[in-house]
Amino acid sequence: MPVLQYREAIRQALAEELTRDPNVVVLGEEVAQFHGAYKVTEGLLAKFGPKRIVDTPISEAGFIGMGVGASMLGIRPVIELMFWSFYSVAFDQILNNAANVRYMSGGQIHCPIVIRGPANGGTNVGATHSHTPENVLANHPGIKVVVPATPYDAKGLLKSAIRDNDPVMYLENTMLYGDKGEVPEEEYLVPLGKADIKREGKDLTIVSYGRAMVQSLAAANVLQQEHNLSVEVVDLRSIRPLDMDTVLASVRKTHRVLVVEEQKPFCGVGAQLAYMIQSEAFDELDAPIARLSTVDAPSIYSPPVEEEQLPNPQRIIKAAIAAMAS
Amino acid sequence: MSKKSTATPDELGSSLHGKASHAEAAVNSSLSKDQKIGLYRLMVRIRRFEERSLRAYQAKKIGGFLHLYIGQEAVAVGCCSLMGKDDHVITAYRDHGHAIAVGMELNPLMAELYGKATGCSKGKGGSMHFFDPSRNYWGGHGIVGGQVPLGTGLAYALKYKGLKGACMTFMGDGAVNQGAVHEAYNLAALWDLPVVFVIENNGYSMGTSQARSSAGDLARRADAYHMDWGVCDGHDLYEVRANMVRYLDRAREKCKPSVVEIRTYRYRGHSVADPDNTYRAKGEVEEYRRTKDPIQVFQDLLLAEKVLDAAQVEKIDAEARAEADLSAEFAEASPYPSIDDVQKDVYWEADNPGERTSGGRLFFN
Numbered sequence: 001m002p003v004l005q006y007r008e009a010i011r012q013a014l015a016e017e018l019t020r021d022p023n024v025v026v027l028g029e030e031v032a033q034f035h036g037a038y039k040v041t042e043g044l045l046a047k048f049g050p051k052r053i054v055d056t057p058i059s060e061a062g063f064i065g066m067g068v069g070a071s072m073l074g075i076r077p078v079i080e081l082m083f084w085s086f087y088s089v090a091f092d093q094i095l096n097n098a099a100n101v102r103y104m105s106g107g108q109i110h111c112p113i114v115i116r117g118p119a120n121g122g123t124n125v126g127a128t129h130s131h132t133p134e135n136v137l138a139n140h141p142g143i144k145v146v147v148p149a150t151p152y153d154a155k156g157l158l159k160s161a162i163r164d165n166d167p168v169m170y171l172e173n174t175m176l177y178g179d180k181g182e183v184p185e186e187e188y189l190v191p192l193g194k195a196d197i198k199r200e201g202k203d204l205t206i207v208s209y210g211r212a213m214v215q216s217l218a219a220a221n222v223l224q225q226e227h228n229l230s231v232e233v234v235d236l237r238s239i240r241p242l243d244m245d246t247v248l249a250s251v252r253k254t255h256r257v258l259v260v261e262e263q264k265p266f267c268g269v270g271a272q273l274a275y276m277i278q279s280e281a282f283d284e285l286d287a288p289i290a291r292l293s294t295v296d297a298p299s300i301y302s303p304p305v306e307e308e309q310l311p312n313p314q315r316i317i318k319a320a321i322a323a324m325a326s
Numbered sequence: 327m328s329k330k331s332t333a334t335p336d337e338l339g340s341s342l343h344g345k346a347s348h349a350e351a352a353v354n355s356s357l358s359k360d361q362k363i364g365l366y367r368l369m370v371r372i373r374r375f376e377e378r379s380l381r382a383y384q385a386k387k388i389g390g391f392l393h394l395y396i397g398q399e400a401v402a403v404g405c406c407s408l409m410g411k412d413d414h415v416i417t418a419y420r421d422h423g424h425a426i427a428v429g430m431e432l433n434p435l436m437a438e439l440y441g442k443a444t445g446c447s448k449g450k451g452g453s454m455h456f457f458d459p460s461r462n463y464w465g466g467h468g469i470v471g472g473q474v475p476l477g478t479g480l481a482y483a484l485k486y487k488g489l490k491g492a493c494m495t496f497m498g499d500g501a502v503n504q505g506a507v508h509e510a511y512n513l514a515a516l517w518d519l520p521v522v523f524v525i526e527n528n529g530y531s532m533g534t535s536q537a538r539s540s541a542g543d544l545a546r547r548a549d550a551y552h553m554d555w556g557v558c559d560g561h562d563l564y565e566v567r568a569n570m571v572r573y574l575d576r577a578r579e580k581c582k583p584s585v586v587e588i589r590t591y592r593y594r595g596h597s598v599a600d601p602d603n604t605y606r607a608k609g610e611v612e613e614y615r616r617t618k619d620p621i622q623v624f625q626d627l628l629l630a631e632k633v634l635d636a637a638q639v640e641k642i643d644a645e646a647r648a649e650a651d652l653s654a655e656f657a658e659a660s661p662y663p664s665i666d667d668v669q670k671d672v673y674w675e676a677d678n679p680g681e682r683t684s685g686g687r688l689f690f691n
Contacts, residue, residue, distance in 0.1 A: 062475050062509025069479020072464060075486055092472050105457035105465065106448035107671030141672045165674035193686025241686035
């Protein structure tokens with residue numbers, strides 16, 4: 001099976017969907033001539049031309065709002081945010097217009113738009129460029145949110161997102177763009193709202209997604225080898241819709257849960273998960289639900305300290321051991 | 327008025343003397359007698375509908391905000407009367423007039439105000455959120471200026487699909503100071519999108535006059551984006567049509583955007599909740615109503631043209647009042663949405679379960 005980088009898998013998904021559906025358009029800052037700030041869209045301009053691959057000015061409220069309007073008339077814009085952090089200047093267009101227009105029109109309109117780009121810390125770019133807004137986005141009914149962690153999932157989820165008739169927010173991670181993984185040559189889709197057991201185990205369930213999930217896998221290997229702990233890692237992949245069945249099945253198997261998220265803790269995705277797990281599987285739990293988040297402060301610049309602020313394998317190992325002891 | 331006008335009061339005045347020429351403009355002189363009566367009737371229906379809705383609001387049948395269009399009717403009717411099959415309309419929250427002007431029926435509109443399941447948005451949108459995509463009417467949007475990028479996107483879609491249409495993107499004079507509006511201007515001009523940005527300048531952004539909120543001339547800001555622009559009066563339906571047709575044609579035929587400022591006036595406060603006693607003099611409203619009321623102005627024109635006579639004026643008015651009353655009766659008799667309806671029309675997938683491809687939970691209670 002071919003091995004692709006995460007960024008190449010995203011690019012392949014874009015190319016396949018651009019080929020399949022003439023209404024798919026890729027728009028964003030520097031996605032065409034410059035090949036994308038993170039080279040995700042490299043080569044697409046040459047292949048599909050300037051009508052399909054469109055460089056925009058630095059004007060997120062303008063071009064995202066424009067994409068929402070175009071989607072109401074049947075265009076399927078895939079809009080790149082250079083950083084998801086920049087969503088804040090387009091908040092009204094995404095979370096008032098795209099999220100609500102179906103509802104406010106009594107179901108007469110739908111917005112098949114995808115907004116994608118990296119949403120992560122760890123690159124020493126400071127607080128304004130390190131937001132992880134999946135919790136904020138998922139707080140808005142009408143919006144769907146996916147966070148792929150592997151090249152296989154990145155491709156399959158993006159193809160599903162582009163075909164989806166609801167607005168889908170697709171959160172990538174600059175730290176994962178170079179990660180490699182097997183991606184089949186034949187076409188496949190990963191449906192939204194389906195979690196994936198990335199590692200089977202029996203002692204502890206780690207529920208995670210995105211880069212924190214990749215780090216959880218690394219931690220799980222150490223926990224197995226050095227602490228004889230068998231950890232199951234559930235990769236949510238999709239925040240909304242959310243596959244609670246897979247989470248709850250794992251809880252019923254291990255009876256202990258650690259939620260690991262690259263999120264600030266207050267009102268984060270982990271808070272929602274912990275509420276739902278205790279509410280729906282209280283009797284299955286042998287210990288309180290543990291949670292490891294980003295240390296609760298704006299993202300620090302200082303490179304070695306930022307690593308400690310974010311989830312990392314060492315912090316996850318420590319949290320897992322504590323979860324087993326409680 | 328001419329393009330690149332500096333929009334001084336003098337020039338505005340000069341346009342008033344050009345009334346006859348507006349009537350003679352091809353777009354107006356080609357109207358049949360019935361078409362002219364139809365346009366007049368539309369304005370009267372909007373006025374009577376809104377007056378009836380105001381009474382319902384005062385009787386607490388309607389919640390939230392009610393932003394009335396009374397005084398501005400010739401703008402929506404004049405502009406929307408020029409729509410072809412691929413022309414589209416989007417506006418802000420003062421959206422009743424445009425809805426009726428594109429042909430929406432009064433019953434679902436009044437029912438929407440009453441929050442009823444028979445409303446045009448099933449009682450989920452309210453006064454600010456009337457939509458009818460089947461009539462190319464895309465709302466009805468609550469945030470000042472927020473609809474302007476959407477209208478630009480509708481125009482983008484038209485161009486992408488190779489359709490010869492235009493999107494009239496309405497906004498108020500308060501919206502011109504929002505960043506999203508300028509971002510949309512830039513994109514429309516940069517990419518030659520077929521959009522006509524229509525500023526309905528009623529002189530007040532909420533309770534703050536134009537002089538106290540906007541630097542310089544409003545439409546003239548288009549110059550910075552090398553967009554065509556113009557200013558005209560909005561109380562004369564003929565004038566609105568004579569001006570708008572040029573910009574619409576330019577958008578349709580040449581894919582060129584423009585900004586048109588239409589000077590109009592609202593008789594009521596920003597919304598009905600606005601006591602309207604702090605920022606303008608009562609005499610100002612009375613003066614406009616006495617000299618420039620758009621329905622009276624067009625009625626006088628049609629009487630002079632012998633298109634209408636007094637009996638017909640009376641009949642049209644009586645019918646419009648009766649229709650508005652019937653719409654209130656319809657709304658009153660209609661059921662409210664159920665609590666189960668609250669979670670419908672949120673996700674396309676949830677509303678089309680047979681075609682759902684995703685798994686997992688979409689709702690969390």
